[in-house]
Amino acid sequence: MVLKTGAEYIESLKKRGPLRIYLLGEKIENPIEHPIIRASINSVSLTYDLAHNPEYSALMTTKSIITGNTINRFCHLHNSTEDLQDKVKMQRVLGQVSGTCFQRCVGMDALNAVFLTTYEIDQKFKTDYHQRFIEYIKLAEAEDWTIDGCMTDPKGDRSKRPSEQKDPDVFVHVTERRDDGVVIRGAKAHQTGAVNSHEHLIMPTLAMRNEDKDYAICCAVPADVKGITYYYGRQSCDLRRLDETEAGNVDCGNPVYGGQECLIVFDDVFVPNERIFMNGESEFCSRLVESFAAYHRQSYGGCKVGVGDVLVGAAASIAEYNGVEGASHIRDKITEMVHLNETLYSCGIACSAAGHKTPAGNYLVDLLLANICKQNVTRFPYEISRLLQDIAGGLFVTCPSARELSNPETRSIIEKYLVGAEGVSTMDRVKMLRLIENLTLGRAAVGYLTESMHGAGSPQAQRIMINRLSDLEAKKKLAKSLAQVSD
Numbered sequence: 001m002v003l004k005t006g007a008e009y010i011e012s013l014k015k016r017g018p019l020r021i022y023l024l025g026e027k028i029e030n031p032i033e034h035p036i037i038r039a040s041i042n043s044v045s046l047t048y049d050l051a052h053n054p055e056y057s058a059l060m061t062t063k064s065i066i067t068g069n070t071i072n073r074f075c076h077l078h079n080s081t082e083d084l085q086d087k088v089k090m091q092r093v094l095g096q097v098s099g100t101c102f103q104r105c106v107g108m109d110a111l112n113a114v115f116l117t118t119y120e121i122d123q124k125f126k127t128d129y130h131q132r133f134i135e136y137i138k139l140a141e142a143e144d145w146t147i148d149g150c151m152t153d154p155k156g157d158r159s160k161r162p163s164e165q166k167d168p169d170v171f172v173h174v175t176e177r178r179d180d181g182v183v184i185r186g187a188k189a190h191q192t193g194a195v196n197s198h199e200h201l202i203m204p205t206l207a208m209r210n211e212d213k214d215y216a217i218c219c220a221v222p223a224d225v226k227g228i229t230y231y232y233g234r235q236s237c238d239l240r241r242l243d244e245t246e247a248g249n250v251d252c253g254n255p256v257y258g259g260q261e262c263l264i265v266f267d268d269v270f271v272p273n274e275r276i277f278m279n280g281e282s283e284f285c286s287r288l289v290e291s292f293a294a295y296h297r298q299s300y301g302g303c304k305v306g307v308g309d310v311l312v313g314a315a316a317s318i319a320e321y322n323g324v325e326g327a328s329h330i331r332d333k334i335t336e337m338v339h340l341n342e343t344l345y346s347c348g349i350a351c352s353a354a355g356h357k358t359p360a361g362n363y364l365v366d367l368l369l370a371n372i373c374k375q376n377v378t379r380f381p382y383e384i385s386r387l388l389q390d391i392a393g394g395l396f397v398t399c400p401s402a403r404e405l406s407n408p409e410t411r412s413i414i415e416k417y418l419v420g421a422e423g424v425s426t427m428d429r430v431k432m433l434r435l436i437e438n439l440t441l442g443r444a445a446v447g448y449l450t451e452s453m454h455g456a457g458s459p460q461a462q463r464i465m466i467n468r469l470s471d472l473e474a475k476k477k478l479a480k481s482l483a484q485v486s487d
């Protein structure tokens, strides 16, 4: 089955075996119908539905470089620099439509990074990881999987290597090697879309040394494999999802779509040989981590820009509802928001256009520009949010709840005093304010702000890469040549 619809994707999630999920103190038996989880599933569903939408299908689908079949771009190995740019454009569209994190990119980025790394490991060690991984990709394409690219370990004491930790489980590692596979134990933190995935593609989280061999493991397991427990992340304002009123889910701000992050614990999980793509080749961890990080840093030049478009739209709308859309300082602030947002997009497009073919045959972004892209993403969304909050006025955090707006006794009072520009319904104004709260303080702010800061690596991780890739020696030569200073 290729190219699932959103409904077929949800059906396929139901067909998984039971998952062990803890959320808000409860063991969740039916994740699909839980209001908090459902909103995040709705976001992933968009990545399937838009593939069938004539307006977007050219962007959402492409031809597999392995089989030639038409597949969803989220399962694709990038085949050109245009492909890399189309990825960013697709992510922008999805950010615009969902207003949040749609979760499926991490797996796409992991597929591409593991593809190029397994090829290079095989070249050096005459292993057969790459062919195994091609078979895995064929399955991913055929089943149209959502894959959780599973990288970030909890890390324990940051001053110590994985093999030096008091508790070895703070990094995923191999506890037993058998003829037919390995057993792994440990955890992965901040896992985007973990519960909404069919598969976890597990990768090491940092460069490893020889003594960390047991931690140099890359492998795949189904989401419902025996031994996994999911601890669902608590996020700001998440209880608003449970707060149905007659006025609907107004207080959610974004009633339909949400993101998802989990702590995943692997408690002696068996992985058969055909699903192992690195097993002890510690010198290749840095190649895998850096290429995955670069792909995901590129991704942020698409998804965050799409959500940024929603912030710009919310700014223009609330200005209108407040009757201040003509004020020159408001127009100037909105122009600044657009300038910052399009700068991020330029970075996403630039690192894609400057990409190159890898020895394995897929395309990788320009590493320096991808890191510049993400470094800007750690800053500009905060300024865009600040400008939106400035334009909105303080009501987005002081507004009475939807319950007051549903209660006939209080509704008319709220409507009388929270009225805005003539002809604008108070309810519409409140809805827009709640969306602004959601984007800049609430649940979507996790995806738009905190994730912009820490997702795909915290700011310092990019600065290390920028420093390493900036070729200062060549630049020194330029300056010395012009100044006529001889070495």
Ligand code: SF4
Binding pocket: 100, 101, 102, 103, 104, 105, 106, 192, 299, 300, 303, 304, 451, 455
């Ligand atoms: Fe995709 Fe952006 Fe979410 Fe990462 S943060 S999974 S790139 S939407």
Ligand code: FE
Binding pocket: 192, 451, 455, 456
């Ligand atoms: Fe992310």
